[in-house]
Amino acid sequence: MKKAEMLPATALEGEQLEKLKQNWAQTMVAERKGLAAGVDKERKTQLQLMLQQSRILVDAYAKQLEPRIKATDADLDAYVAKHPELDPKQARAKAEDILRRVRAGEDFTALAKEFSADPSKEDGGDLGWFARERMVKPFADAAFALKPGEVSDIVETQFGFHIIKVDERRTDKGADGKPEEQVKARHILITAGGGQPANPLAPPQTPREQARAAVEREKQEKLLEEIMQRTRVEVAAEFAVAQPTPPPMPAQIPGMPPGQGGGAPSPSQQAPAPAQSGSPRPGAPAEQ
Incomplete structure (x- = not known):
């Protein structure tokens, strides 16, 4: 054994x-x-x-x-070939069209809310104040090369295609207390496939990541269907079980002192909850 x-x-x-x-x-x-x-x-x-x-x-x-159910490179290539919307060329063309509209005078905030694939779209693409090292290098290089009010060309990162507008610049104290250059900017992110991740606070997926998720989901559904076809499982019509819930602490057992025979511990008896570390601000394309 x-x-x-x-x-x-x-x-x-x-x-x-x-x-x-x-x-x-x-x-x-x-x-x-x-x-x-x-x-x-x-x-x-x-x-x-x-x-x-x-x-x-x-x-x-x-x-x-x-x-x-693991997707192979061949699986991904075949899926992308069948789904031209995952082609980065289409995403770039869309970003270039939006950039033309920005430079023609359309409102950047409104376009971000309509087209951006980043969670910051809800705030018109606003990323707040950030230092250079907070962003991936291509994004940071483009943002810190702009003056307030200026708009970048198309910037490509692993997240997709960005259009960046800098609102303000300043020098402020960083986390180490030393002066650092910061910008306040907003952006519009266009991704191949145009899809939002299942988790709205997660970074957008690359075309290959979108393809991988779709292929593995299809493989899983097909495999489960094959298993179900080979296995006869019948459930009685009267079978009814309530949705399980996390079990409570055992009830106090008669004849035992409090705290030894079950029952939820009092607040003073409970172990302290672990401290939770802060999470990065959603929407900013910070390098993981």
């Missing part, structure tokens, strides 16, 4: 480790009490356990299927 695969240990110490041990002990005691009371014999409980087990097995099986 193979040894069970161990989960990576989490570095817990002191009070947090003791709380984890206490919660684990409470859960185990409550489980034994439930088994002794025959809760596991109830049909509703059995169905919930079957559903939870099935979800765990599905997740494990999905990892085994990953190599079969």
Whole structure:
């Protein structure tokens, strides 16, 4: 037999480790009490356990299927060939048309809201104040070469094609306290395919990334359909199980002191929540 695969240990110490041990002990005691009371014999409980087990097995099986749905370079080339909208030449032509409209006097903010693929479009493409090192090099070089009120030519980065307008410039203190040059700018981003990422705060996808996501989604759907065709699974019409929710702390077990027989810990007993680090401002094409 193979040894069970161990989960990576989490570095817990002191009070947090003791709380984890206490919660684990409470859960185990409550489980034994439930088994002794025959809760596991109830049909509703059995169905919930079957559903939870099935979800765990599905997740494990999905990892085994990953190599079969992985997109190859040939897959991507074929997909892009069938979808000319993913051709970067079309995206550049669109960006050049918008640039002509900007230089003809149309409102930059309105055009950004209408055409930009970046989340900053909601603010008219406004990226706020930023220093040179915050942006990818081609974008920074173009932005810092402009005077207030000027508009760039087409700037190509890994995100797509940008049209940049600088509103203001200044010298201010950086994170290290030293003076640094900053600009306040807005931009219009045109990407091949023109699609927004599923996560609106994520950077836009390149044409190859869009193709990869589409190909692997198609492969996954086809594979699952083949599995379903080979496997006969029938669900009784009266089968009804409520959507599982994260289980609450075990109820207080009679005869045991508070804090030892289950029940949610009081605020003073709870382990402190981990601090969350700040996230970069959405919309800015910062280099990851």
